[in-house]
Amino acid sequence: MNITIVCVGKLKEKFWAQAVAEYAKRLGAFCRLDIREVADVDPAKAGGEEAAIRREGQAICAAVPERCHAILLAIDGKQRSSEGLAQRLDQLALQGESSIAFIIGGSCGVSPEVRARAKETLSFGSITLPHNLARVVLVEQIYRAFKISRHEPYHK
Incomplete structure (x- = not known):
């Protein structure tokens, strides 16, 4: 199976990068x-939040592989347990879906x-997570799945 994670922004702190690298x-x-990182766009430099979202969106769509099942991480998405994700x-x-892409959008x-590109949405609950932490949680949950x-042992 091919899994692509498309995310806005880079992992700047070493501990986030190390956690993702381990999983x-x-x-x-x-x-x-x-893992494909697209540049985050500063709304102040882009002409507002909508312009930043639009530019990030273009980069996200370009980074998502053409023939894949795309899953957007969204607070209003479907909540699944670890077993449910597995x-x-x-x-x-x-x-027959051998290529799956998970999308983590920007802060706006x-x-x-x-x-529209996403075929489904996934939520880690109604809490707000920093995007760096969401990436770590996603990679860990894919591994757990x-x-x-x-x-195999690990889950409990």
């Missing part, structure tokens, strides 16, 4: 992981084009 390394046994990834694989949100699906 990315672990995921190497289960899938091919590609079941969903298994279901997608059984349906995402454009309607990004929402693979471990659950293979009935």
